[in-house]
Amino acid sequence: MKIFITGGAGYIGTHICVELLQTGYDIVVYDNLSNGSTEAIHQLKTITGKTAVLIIGDIRDEARMSEAMRGCDAVIHLAGLKAVGESVEKPLDYYDNNVHGTLCLLRAMQANNIKTLVFSSSATVYGDPVKLPFSESHPLQPTNPYGKTKLVIEDILRDLYHSDSKWKIVILRYFNPVGAHPSGLIGEDPLGIPNNLMPFIAQVAAGKHKFLNVYGDDYPTPDGTGVRDYIHIVDLAQGHVKALEALSVPQCTPINLGTGQGYSVLDLVKAFSNASGKEIPYEIVPRRAGDIAEFYADPSLAQKILKWSASKTLDDMCRDTWNFQSKIKCVPKSVGK
Ligand code: NAD
Numbered sequence: 001m002k003i004f005i006t007g008g009a010g011y012i013g014t015h016i017c018v019e020l021l022q023t024g025y026d027i028v029v030y031d032n033l034s035n036g037s038t039e040a041i042h043q044l045k046t047i048t049g050k051t052a053v054l055i056i057g058d059i060r061d062e063a064r065m066s067e068a069m070r071g072c073d074a075v076i077h078l079a080g081l082k083a084v085g086e087s088v089e090k091p092l093d094y095y096d097n098n099v100h101g102t103l104c105l106l107r108a109m110q111a112n113n114i115k116t117l118v119f120s121s122s123a124t125v126y127g128d129p130v131k132l133p134f135s136e137s138h139p140l141q142p143t144n145p146y147g148k149t150k151l152v153i154e155d156i157l158r159d160l161y162h163s164d165s166k167w168k169i170v171i172l173r174y175f176n177p178v179g180a181h182p183s184g185l186i187g188e189d190p191l192g193i194p195n196n197l198m199p200f201i202a203q204v205a206a207g208k209h210k211f212l213n214v215y216g217d218d219y220p221t222p223d224g225t226g227v228r229d230y231i232h233i234v235d236l237a238q239g240h241v242k243a244l245e246a247l248s249v250p251q252c253t254p255i256n257l258g259t260g261q262g263y264s265v266l267d268l269v270k271a272f273s274n275a276s277g278k279e280i281p282y283e284i285v286p287r288r289a290g291d292i293a294e295f296y297a298d299p300s301l302a303q304k305i306l307k308w309s310a311s312k313t314l315d316d317m318c319r320d321t322w323n324f325q326s327k328i329k330c331v332p333k334s335v336g337k
């Protein structure tokens with residue numbers, strides 16, 4: 001089978017490419033490189049011995065994308081913008097890239113008679129927890145434009161399936177993907193100051209920042225700091241291979257990809273310190289606006305439908321992040337992203 005991967009040159013996409021190539025799929029990556037890396041695509045050959053075709057293009061260029069996907073059997077759709085804070089400041093960019101881009105993709109798929117799709121959604125669609133763990137039936141009330149674009153796309157996919165029951169769609173709701181490929185050749189190397197916890201801790205360990213700001217220690221959690229369901233990027237990527245395998249019958253199914261286990265900010269600090277052998281100095285500062293105290297997945301549907309569950313531990317996530325972080329000190333910056 002040949003898989004068309006939008007956004008395949010990004011952090012999650014490149015890790016999915018590794019798993020697909022290793023499983024024996026052919027792949028075509030379609031990416032505008034606004035946040036992707038050609039170097040990371042080259043690293044796929046080193047890791048897997050196989051190559052991915054890269055076509056540089058925007059998902060909003062429907063004609064180009066339609067041409068690029070000719071001959072493919074299924075699509076994994078990751079392309080889009082993903083920064084929550086930026087989405088509050090630039091909502092139109094988010095609706096245009098994410099929603100308009102997805103409409104172009106779906107029309108191009110129809111034109112090519114490709115009706116098998118795995119879509120990257122986010123746990124952010126749940127919004128503030130009414131009940132934990134988040135199961136797929138939890139109310140969907142995203143609190144920021146980024147999350148709203150994901151919910152709009154999910155709704156479009158549900159409507160599309162109702163209009164034409166030949167579609168085979170899995171909507172994957174990711175929890176907090178972290179870590180890097182164990183080779184250390186691909187990973188996440190955000191431009192500028194990272195917003196997310198794991199990349200920031202990694203940069204503190206690497207000496208790029210003096211200390212970590214811990215956003216609040218007065219939450220109703222065991223140690224007072226925020227709790228999240230961190231999932232190793234390789235586990236997450238393997239979930240996509242399982243999702244493709246599960247798409248033998250028409251459906252439109254949302255599925256959580258998480259571990260079901262929550263860890264606090266201070267749990268991460270401790271685990272990363274152990275993995276890297278570095279002290280991670282931190283300071284407690286006020287809560288970050290819009291943050292939720294605690295959330296984690298009910299991963300049972302993924303186990304049931306995809307026959308998939310996460311197997312890597314928090315220590316694995318920290319070790320592989322540190323391995324990647326240590327290597328980007330001595331290779332060109334563009335290798336990660
Ligand atoms: P990323 O920014 O590393 O990858 C996204 C890729 O899409 C980039 O390579 C970028 O160049 C490309 N892209 C963006 N807009 C495009 C467009 N209009 N046309 C073509 N290519 C375009 O992000 P990621 O972390 O790998 O996330 C991938 C997907 O997973 C996104 O849809 C994101 O919303 C979703 N997701 C990510 C997380 C996370 O924590 N990283 C969590 C939940 C969901």
Ligand code: UD1
Pocket residue numbers: 084085122123124175176177195196197198200212213214215216225226227228265288290291
């Ligand atoms: C964020 C996004 C979410 C996205 C997820 C991916 C927001 C509001 N949500 O979620 O849409 O899917 O990333 O991983 O941005 N923290 C610190 N210090 C820091 C950074 C974070 O203490 O420098 C704390 C936060 O308060 C939180 C935890 O670490 O308790 C995790 O934060 P982060 O990595 O940003 O992820 P989320 O907030 O869960």
